Amino acid sequence: MPDPLRDDIRLLGGLLGDVLREAGGQDLLDDVERLRELTIRAYGVDDGGAALAEASDVVAGYSLERAEQVARAFTCYFHLANLAEEYHRVRVLRQREAESGAAIEESLPAAFTQLTEEVGRDEALRRLSELEFRPVLTAHPTEARRRAVSGAVRRISDLLADRDTVELGGTSRSENERRLIAEIDTMWRTSPIRAAKPTVLDEVKTAMGVFDATLFETYPEVYRRLDDWLLDGDAGRTKPVASPFVYLGSWIGGDRDGNPNVTAEVTRQAATLAAEHALTALEQAARATGRKLTLEEASTPASDELKALWQRMRQLSEDLAAQAAAESPNEPHRAAVLAIAGRVGATRARDADLAYREPAELEADLQIVQDSLVEAGANRAAYGDLQRLVWQVQSFGFHLAEIEVRQHSQVHAAALEEIHDKGVHGDLSDRTREVLDTFRALGAVQKRFGQRAARRYIVSFTQAPEHMAAVYELAALAFEGTDDPPVVDAIPLFETFADLENSVEILEAMLEMPQVQKRLAENGRRVEVMLGYSDSSKDVGPVAATLALHSAQSRIAQWAQRHDITLTLFHGRGGALGRGGGPANRAVLAQPPHSVDGRFKLTEQGEVILARYGNPTIAARHIEQVAAATLLASAPSTEKRNAEATERFAGMAAALDATSRARFHELVQSEGFPQWFAEVTPLEEVGLLPIGSRPAKRGLSVNSLDDLRAIPWVFSWSQARINLAGWYGLGTALREYGDLEQLRAAYEEWPLFTTLLDNIEMSLAKADERIARMYLALGDRDDLADMVLTEMHLTYEWVLKVTGNQWPLASRRVLGRAVQLRSPYVDALSLLQVRALRALRTQGASEGLSLDEGEWVDGGYKDRWRHLLLLTVNGVSAGVQNTG
Numbered sequence: 001m002p003d004p005l006r007d008d009i010r011l012l013g014g015l016l017g018d019v020l021r022e023a024g025g026q027d028l029l030d031d032v033e034r035l036r037e038l039t040i041r042a043y044g045v046d047d048g049g050a051a052l053a054e055a056s057d058v059v060a061g062y063s064l065e066r067a068e069q070v071a072r073a074f075t076c077y078f079h080l081a082n083l084a085e086e087y088h089r090v091r092v093l094r095q096r097e098a099e100s101g102a103a104i105e106e107s108l109p110a111a112f113t114q115l116t117e118e119v120g121r122d123e124a125l126r127r128l129s130e131l132e133f134r135p136v137l138t139a140h141p142t143e144a145r146r147r148a149v150s151g152a153v154r155r156i157s158d159l160l161a162d163r164d165t166v167e168l169g170g171t172s173r174s175e176n177e178r179r180l181i182a183e184i185d186t187m188w189r190t191s192p193i194r195a196a197k198p199t200v201l202d203e204v205k206t207a208m209g210v211f212d213a214t215l216f217e218t219y220p221e222v223y224r225r226l227d228d229w230l231l232d233g234d235a236g237r238t239k240p241v242a243s244p245f246v247y248l249g250s251w252i253g254g255d256r257d258g259n260p261n262v263t264a265e266v267t268r269q270a271a272t273l274a275a276e277h278a279l280t281a282l283e284q285a286a287r288a289t290g291r292k293l294t295l296e297e298a299s300t301p302a303s304d305e306l307k308a309l310w311q312r313m314r315q316l317s318e319d320l321a322a323q324a325a326a327e328s329p330n331e332p333h334r335a336a337v338l339a340i341a342g343r344v345g346a347t348r349a350r351d352a353d354l355a356y357r358e359p360a361e362l363e364a365d366l367q368i369v370q371d372s373l374v375e376a377g378a379n380r381a382a383y384g385d386l387q388r389l390v391w392q393v394q395s396f397g398f399h400l401a402e403i404e405v406r407q408h409s410q411v412h413a414a415a416l417e418e419i420h421d422k423g424v425h426g427d428l429s430d431r432t433r434e435v436l437d438t439f440r441a442l443g444a445v446q447k448r449f450g451q452r453a454a455r456r457y458i459v460s461f462t463q464a465p466e467h468m469a470a471v472y473e474l475a476a477l478a479f480e481g482t483d484d485p486p487v488v489d490a491i492p493l494f495e496t497f498a499d500l501e502n503s504v505e506i507l508e509a510m511l512e513m514p515q516v517q518k519r520l521a522e523n524g525r526r527v528e529v530m531l532g533y534s535d536s537s538k539d540v541g542p543v544a545a546t547l548a549l550h551s552a553q554s555r556i557a558q559w560a561q562r563h564d565i566t567l568t569l570f571h572g573r574g575g576a577l578g579r580g581g582g583p584a585n586r587a588v589l590a591q592p593p594h595s596v597d598g599r600f601k602l603t604e605q606g607e608v609i610l611a612r613y614g615n616p617t618i619a620a621r622h623i624e625q626v627a628a629a630t631l632l633a634s635a636p637s638t639e640k641r642n643a644e645a646t647e648r649f650a651g652m653a654a655a656l657d658a659t660s661r662a663r664f665h666e667l668v669q670s671e672g673f674p675q676w677f678a679e680v681t682p683l684e685e686v687g688l689l690p691i692g693s694r695p696a697k698r699g700l701s702v703n704s705l706d707d708l709r710a711i712p713w714v715f716s717w718s719q720a721r722i723n724l725a726g727w728y729g730l731g732t733a734l735r736e737y738g739d740l741e742q743l744r745a746a747y748e749e750w751p752l753f754t755t756l757l758d759n760i761e762m763s764l765a766k767a768d769e770r771i772a773r774m775y776l777a778l779g780d781r782d783d784l785a786d787m788v789l790t791e792m793h794l795t796y797e798w799v800l801k802v803t804g805n806q807w808p809l810a811s812r813r814v815l816g817r818a819v820q821l822r823s824p825y826v827d828a829l830s831l832l833q834v835r836a837l838r839a840l841r842t843q844g845a846s847e848g849l850s851l852d853e854g855e856w857v858d859g860g861y862k863d864r865w866r867h868l869l870l871l872t873v874n875g876v877s878a879g880v881q882n883t884g
Helices: 003-042 050-060 064-100 108-119 121-129 147-165 171-189 200-234 264-292 304-316 318-327 332-348 359-375 385-396 409-422 430-449 465-478 497-501 503-511 514-523 534-540 542-562 584-589 607-613 616-632 636-648 650-668 673-680 683-688 710-719 730-737 740-749 751-766 769-776 782-803 813-841 861-880
Strands: 132-138 405-408 456-460 489-494 526-532 566-572 599-605
Touching: 003 050, 003 064, 003 147, 003 171, 003 813, 050 813, 064 147, 064 171, 064 616, 064 813, 064 861, 108 121, 108 200, 108 616, 108 636, 132 566, 132 616, 147 171, 147 200, 200 264, 200 385, 200 607, 200 616, 264 332, 264 385, 264 430, 304 318, 304 332, 304 359, 318 332, 332 359, 359 385, 405 409, 405 430, 409 430, 409 456, 409 465, 430 465, 456 465, 456 526, 465 489, 465 503, 465 514, 489 503, 489 514, 497 503, 497 534, 497 542, 503 514, 503 526, 503 542, 514 526, 526 534, 526 542, 534 542, 534 650, 534 710, 542 566, 542 650, 542 730, 542 751, 584 616, 584 751, 599 607, 599 616, 607 616, 636 650, 636 740, 636 751, 650 730, 650 740, 650 782, 673 683, 673 782, 683 710, 683 861, 710 861, 730 740, 730 782, 740 751, 740 782, 751 782, 751 813, 769 782, 769 813, 813 861
Parallel strands: 132 599, 405 456, 456 489, 489 526, 526 566, 566 599
Antiparallel strands: none
């Protein structure tokens, strides 16, 4: 571990120890330390499990109250360790940039340089100008950390950073440590579990917090750094080359597939709330920019266009103009921008007389100010903070993030059947009325904030062309008798293995629809197609799903080329490795030829949002890495490598696909598997955790995997330290294929296979066979448990054979060491979770509790055990990370 990081963790861990001693006495700290020492001693030691058994005995001796305190202590430790690691990453990034300049590895300048070498500067600039990266925030319940805890984490992180940026000594150092321990004490005393499930609007507010804290300032920072590199000494005094390429989307408040809490009214409120944040930020930025433009008339005269703009401002509002002029005597550019800020405020307040009708009007006014400054020779003022404001307007508009609607195809089919039977104005069911109201909400959002605010409509489980046609028919029915329907782009979502296989045939039929032809004529023949990673993996296993997704992308890209269509593939990736997780930039570079072409869109889910966008430096780096990979994905060398490798290893891929799928089905299609899965993992309890507004499953019980959403499927295996969703079936497939030389060649030469194995290696590194056995023992199916453990052994053995590593992640020293160091601490929480699960599964028999017709009558012990279990869910999530 690097010395600065080790020092930070020791400091924070020591302060946490002080808090535990103050709050619970020396006995509490001693109990925590003893368990910590035992799990560290047990980790990686082949002593027949004696050390782990001793740690388990210690946990079994805790009272319920003590078990909860210990669980909270380890959870707090992980929050502190995570923030220390995050801050150290920031420290390293800043150091690299200081030493290497802008063109560091995986940066946009580095990608542009390589692309220029391959296609020439003019073509590279053209491709850069068409670059698109579209992250879409979603509220899937995998972020188990409360917002209150996140706030404490952010404050502690800031205090940790102060120790690097300020020379602390004497009183200053003491004050810093006093504030640190106070924040850690607050974190310790804050319940890590929400009192109630968040509402959809609560989830919207969480996303808005990320916008306020980082994204509003990070986007223009990325553009500025790129421009500095492209223009070198001319940067900041000539027109920028960099233009916005990151456009934020959101499903929060729009994704109603399986979430009855998302209604048409909620969608309107979510869009309004986002717009409030965007307009507030733009108003504040405009005022701050205007106040700095203290250039007097004599040195920087206003252009005729600026004078005309000022007259228009006076005509709109003498009061607004008078106030701006009073603040800016003989400073015409300052007065104009302050008046513009006033109009942005009026837009937020819905003052029809003063409000801008659309962002383009605001951008045009700012352009007049910018041109006037250039005409007067004040180029640095024109292309400094004012350009930053222009980039923010172009990036976020008045809507901040495009809200995207998603609904299940069967809901549309049922609504249409009812409407055809009763008529659009008949006595319709609440669900059908809600479907129609959703389109009306889209229209209302578009009317107020423009087309960019809401026009995409995603159809879950698109399995036939009729599922796409239904969207357009319902939209027309919702606005029957009016002449102002909204613009709607129906987007198919192919999720299951069969859907991926049939995707091109459905797209061919979709092209024949008049509504689609009309949109193609209007939008420059642009089509978006979404691919679901979660359900395909749950359907056929992680290996077959990865290969099926790759094949589908290739076929869809070829379809788009045949029809002269500009294609954007939308990747429904989760944070977990079983749901498409892993480094996004490496995944981009592994895509088939022409499936990217400078455009990449993906979902950013759960804990991934804070991990990637919670810190400004890390957010900028993530955006640059993904954008750089998106730019390079269509470089001739990248496309050639992917195409040749796909062709060369096609036979191997087919064999791995068939064998891994058969092995996966052998397990999950075994009689009684869904019920057994619910017994050996905290599946039911995860569903009780108040971490998201969306239900965890589609019914009251899990009788088949079809009843279960993909997120708790992955999340539960992660909690049980098995991570089955990320690797199951690969070991058997590799062994059956057997040609180690060919497998190693594929690992070296085929980016898709490299990424697959690296992600599975990560999944194995975070799994633990010793802990897994404890969870599997909760069920009464030795046959299924043996299948899981046998496959884990095989996968572990063969992945290491192919990669050449001695242990998982051995070649990734920093990451591998970090996983090793935190694993014993996760083990401690797992032991506590197993104890709670065992008590719940045996319904109190082991704890001296009594039963009365199947219900506990001991005065609430069942709730106490559940509370302990949910505490450990939070802790394990913080410890293993990328859980959802």
